[in-house]
Amino acid sequence: MSNPLTRRNFLCNAGAAAVIPAWWDWLRGTPCNASPLGDEAAASPGTTDRIVDMHVHFDEKNPNFIRDFLKVSERLNLTACLLTPFANRKLVADAAKQHPTQIIPFGFVDLDAPDVVKQVEELHAMGYRGLGEMEFVKRPYNDPSYFPVYELANRYGWIVLFHTGIVLRRKFDEPEDVASGRMRPIYLEEIARRFPKITVLGAHCGNPEYEWAAEIARWNPNVFWDLSGSTLPKMQGRLADFQKIFWWSNTEWQSPEWKAKKPDSDPSAFIKIVFGSDNGLDGIESVVNQYHAFFEACGLPAHTRKMIMGGTLAQMLGLPDGH
Numbered sequence: 001m002s003n004p005l006t007r008r009n010f011l012c013n014a015g016a017a018a019v020i021p022a023w024w025d026w027l028r029g030t031p032c033n034a035s036p037l038g039d040e041a042a043a044s045p046g047t048t049d050r051i052v053d054m055h056v057h058f059d060e061k062n063p064n065f066i067r068d069f070l071k072v073s074e075r076l077n078l079t080a081c082l083l084t085p086f087a088n089r090k091l092v093a094d095a096a097k098q099h100p101t102q103i104i105p106f107g108f109v110d111l112d113a114p115d116v117v118k119q120v121e122e123l124h125a126m127g128y129r130g131l132g133e134m135e136f137v138k139r140p141y142n143d144p145s146y147f148p149v150y151e152l153a154n155r156y157g158w159i160v161l162f163h164t165g166i167v168l169r170r171k172f173d174e175p176e177d178v179a180s181g182r183m184r185p186i187y188l189e190e191i192a193r194r195f196p197k198i199t200v201l202g203a204h205c206g207n208p209e210y211e212w213a214a215e216i217a218r219w220n221p222n223v224f225w226d227l228s229g230s231t232l233p234k235m236q237g238r239l240a241d242f243q244k245i246f247w248w249s250n251t252e253w254q255s256p257e258w259k260a261k262k263p264d265s266d267p268s269a270f271i272k273i274v275f276g277s278d279n280g281l282d283g284i285e286s287v288v289n290q291y292h293a294f295f296e297a298c299g300l301p302a303h304t305r306k307m308i309m310g311g312t313l314a315q316m317l318g319l320p321d322g323h
């Protein structure tokens with residue numbers, strides 16, 4: 001089925017982008033009109049740069065959510081990957097068509113639902129750009145029963161956002177079949193390797209398994225992390241420790257794929273991080289500030305900051321220049 005949102009508004013060779021993830025072009029240096037590496041905007045990081053937020057949950061309880069989000073989007077100059085429960089798919093698909101520079105629709109499906117494959121096919125036909133946030137799974141993420149969903153995402157060249165690490169407890173006085181141990185960052189490595197056209201995006205950087213998260217990103221060009229959730233508040237007094245975890249900037253220990261990048265590409269290990277808020281509409285700005293504190297503590301170069309706050313996701317999603 002045609003995908004007018006992608007083809008009309010996001011012109012980074014949408015046909016190919018549906019199969020080959022944008023980071024592949026990026027690594028290979030293939031020209032792409034949305035490439036933030038080497039284009040003028042990337043060369044001159046400024047305060048007007050648009051933020052791309054990987055992690056905004058659609059709030060079913062707020063009947064005015066889209067209207068409220070658009071206000072925040074305008075105020076913060078922010079595009080959101082809107083993580084949308086399957087039941088709300090039509091509303092968000094329509095909103096994304098009306099506001100394509102502000103809303104990128106992502107499908108929030110239950111990996112254990114018996115009809116999950118059909119749901120994913122339908123989301124793709126509706127113009128959805130990826131899946132997320134996967135969470136509350138009954139089995140570890142690398143369980144073969146989930147492979148049919150990953151095969152589809154691989155075929156579509158999608159981004160898939162996975163919750164990783166510690167997870168909240170919803171019920172305190174009833175049994176629940178939920179375990180953080182099924183959502184460890186180590187499982188994303190197998191998904192990234194078996195399904196190389198998926199861009200695997202782990203939420204919360206594996207909290208607290210940051211070291212595993214970082215090392216998996218180092219060897220897998222299709223793995224990235226957001227720092228949403230309790231990580232940045234928890235690390236507030238020791239944010240510079242992230243330099244020990246994302247340690248390989250400007251060293252020979254980058255993966256072979258990273259060495260093949262264009263000469264002007266970013267050698268910082270922190271390039272494997274993207275912006276994600278996961279904090280409700282009122283809380284997005286505070287997470288922007290947390291990211292800035294982290295940038296300062298780790299002394300990140302201006303180009304790397306720009307890529308984290310939006311450049312990398314704009315590249316992956318094929319957002320037009322000046323999106």
Ligand SMILES: [Zn+2]
Pocket residue numbers: 133135162163164203204
């Ligand atoms: Zn999460």
